[in-house]
Amino acid sequence: MIQRFIEWSSKERLLIGASLIRVQFALILLTFFILNYGQRDLLWGPDGIWSYGNFLSSHNNGILNLFHFSASNLFFEILFHLFIVILVLYLLGIRTRLTGLLVFIFFWSFYYRNPAIMNGGMNLLRLELLYLMFANTGAYLALTPEKPVRDIMKKSLLEKMIAVLHNVAVMAVALQIILVYFTAGIYKVMGSYWQDGTAVYYALRLHEFYWPGVNDWIWNQTWLVVLASYGTILIQVMFPAFIVHPKLKYFALAGVVSMHIGIAFTMSLFFFSWIMIASEMILLNDEDYRKIKQWLRKLKELAIYFRDHKLVFRYEEEK
Template identity: 35%
Template sequence: MRFSKANTLKRIDNALNWISIPRHLKGLMYARVSLGVIMLYIYSINYGQRYFLFGPNGAYTKTPAFSLFHVSDPLIFDVLYHSAILAALCFTIGFGGRFMTLINFLFFWSWTSVSILIGDGGDNLLRVMFPYLLLTDLYGKLKPNTTTLTTKILSTLHNFGLAAIIVQLCFVYLTAGLMKVQGGMWLDGTALYYILQVDEFSNPFLSGLIINSPGLSVIGSYATVFFQLGFPFLILHPRIKPFVIGMSILLHLGIWLFMNLPSFSWVMIAFELPFLSDAEYQKMISYLKSPLVSLKRKMEKSSADEKTLQNNV
C-alpha cells in the first residue's frame, strides 16, 4: 500500500512538473507580433471614418454592448481611439507585458462592440481568443528551468491558455467543415465559383482565375472541406503537423488574395503559429539558415584562396 501510494504521489508530482514547464513560447511571441500588426491595420484603415462610424454621433454607437467608445465628447473619443492605436503598437513591440495585453483586450472588445457590420470574421475570432491570450506569456519571459512557485503557477496558466487557443481553433475548423458538408454547393464543388462572384468576397484581379476554371473551383471546394474536417486530427501527428500548419497558412493566404479578407486570414494565420513548438521553430530556422551559411563559407573560402594566390604571386 505504501509503495502504491508513493508511486501515485510521484506520478502526480511528475505530472505537475510537466504541466508547469512553459511551452510554445516562440509561436506565441510570433502570434503576438502578428496580432498587434492586425490591430494596427484595423484601426488605421478606419481612421479617416472614425467619427462617422464610431464617434459620439456615429452610425454604430447605439449598440447596447459594453464599449469604451460610448462617449459623448469627441475629444475624449479621439483620446481613446489614439490610445487604442498606441496600445496596439506597444503590444506589437512587446512593451507592457500582461497588463498591455489586458489594455488591448479592452480596446479591441470596445472596437468590435461598435463595429458590428464592418468586420470580416477575424475580429470576432480575436475577441474570443483574447481571454486565452491573457493567460499566456506572449513576451517570452517565462523560462523552462525556473523553480519558484510563482513561475510554476504562471507557467501552468500559460499552458492552459495555449491549450485553449489550440482547442478553440480546432473547433473553428471542425465547425466550418461540418457546416460546409450541409451545403449543396460545397457538395457539388461549385461553392468557390459562386462565392467569388459576390463583390464583398472577391478580388477583381484574381478571382477570375478560379471563376473561369471549373476544375480549380471543384478541386478548391472539395480540398477546403476535407482539410477543415481533417485539421483537428491531422495536427495530432507530430511528424506531419508542420506540413499541416504550412498548408493551413497557404489556405488562408489564398483566402486573403482571392476573397479579399485580409484581417480574417491573418488572424487565422497568427493563431496557427502557436501550434508549433520552440524546437520545431528552431529546426525550421536552422534549415533556412543552412544555405546562407553554406554560401557564406564558400565566399569566405573563395576570398581566402584569392588572397593566398595574390601572396604567392
C-alpha cells in the same frame, strides 16, 4: 502519472508561438485602426454612423466597455489615440502582461462600440486576446522580455500557478483554432455544393468577392475549382488529426495557410485571413520553430554557396 503531468504543466510551453501571435495581433490591429484613422469619427465617434444614442439603446448595452463612461468627442479621441500607443507598446513587447490586458479592454470597447463593421476574424481575435491576457506573450521578440523560470524545482507556488495559467491560455487558443476548422469542415460536408465540388466556383462568382480577371481565370479551370473545394473540406475535417502528428502538422499548416492566402486575394478578406494565419502560429511548439530556424539557416547558406560559385564561374568566363 500525476506528478509527470504537474511537472509538464509547471513549465511554460509554446512561448515562441505566443510571442509571434502577440506581434501579429498588434500589427493587425495597428493596420486596421490606422487605415481607418481618417474616418474614425464616422465609425466610432459619438455622432458617427452608429450614434452614441443608438449605441446605448442597442442589445450590446448590457456589455460594459470604456465608451459607457462618456459621450464626448474629446473622450473618444483620447481613447482612440491611447489605444494606438498601447498597441505599439504591445508590439514592441513592453510589459506585455499589462499591455496585453489593456489591448483586450480597448479592443473589446471598440468592438462593441460598432460591431457592424467587424467580421468573423475580429470576433476570433477578440476571444483570443481574452485568452492571451493570461499567457506569457513576451518571452521572445520583446524589449522587456518576460523571462520564464526554467528550473521547475526552484519555482515558487505562485510561479507554478502562473506557468499553469499560461499553458491553459495557449492551449485554449490552439483548441479554438482547431475547433473553428473542424466545425467549418463538418458544415461544408453537409452542403450540396461542397459535395459536388462546385462551392469554390459559386463563392468566386459573388459580386462582393469578385476580382476581375483573376476570379474569371480560376472558375474556368474546372480541375482547380474541384481540387480547391474538396481540398478545403479534407484539410479542415482532418485538421485535428493532422495537427497532432509530428510530420503531418506541417502539411496541415501549409494547407490552411495556402487556403487563407487564396481567400485574401480572391475574396478580398485580407484581415480575416491575416488573423487566421497569425492564430495558427500557436500550433507549433518551440522545438518546431527551432527546426524551422535551422532549415532557414541551411537554405541561406545554400543560397550563398550558389551565389558565390556563380560569381566565380562568371569571373572565370570573363577571363
